[in-house]
Amino acid sequence: MNPATARFIVDVIGIYLACGAMFAVVFLWKWVGRLDPLATHGTIGFRVLVSPGVTVLWPLFAIRLLSGISAPPDEWTAHRRAARAAEDAG
Numbered sequence: 001m002n003p004a005t006a007r008f009i010v011d012v013i014g015i016y017l018a019c020g021a022m023f024a025v026v027f028l029w030k031w032v033g034r035l036d037p038l039a040t041h042g043t044i045g046f047r048v049l050v051s052p053g054v055t056v057l058w059p060l061f062a063i064r065l066l067s068g069i070s071a072p073p074d075e076w077t078a079h080r081r082a083a084r085a086a087e088d089a090g
Helices: 003-035 037-041 044-056 058-067 078-089
Strands: none
Touching: 003 037, 003 044, 003 058, 044 058
């Protein structure tokens, strides 16, 4: 890999993380309650703790905000699937 390519990759990652950091500040300040009502009352410690994840995964949070989803996703595991099948059968 030549230095120009490496520099380009580092620049792209830097821009991505800068956008994520700006999104995380606004998201954790104003919009976190739209996706999880319990997070509305989260402390500063909670917001600091989740900010790295929001910074890295900001496109997923942005898509959820833009699509109007207002509740956390349901956990769907093999155990729940089996319980649902047993409930439907009996």
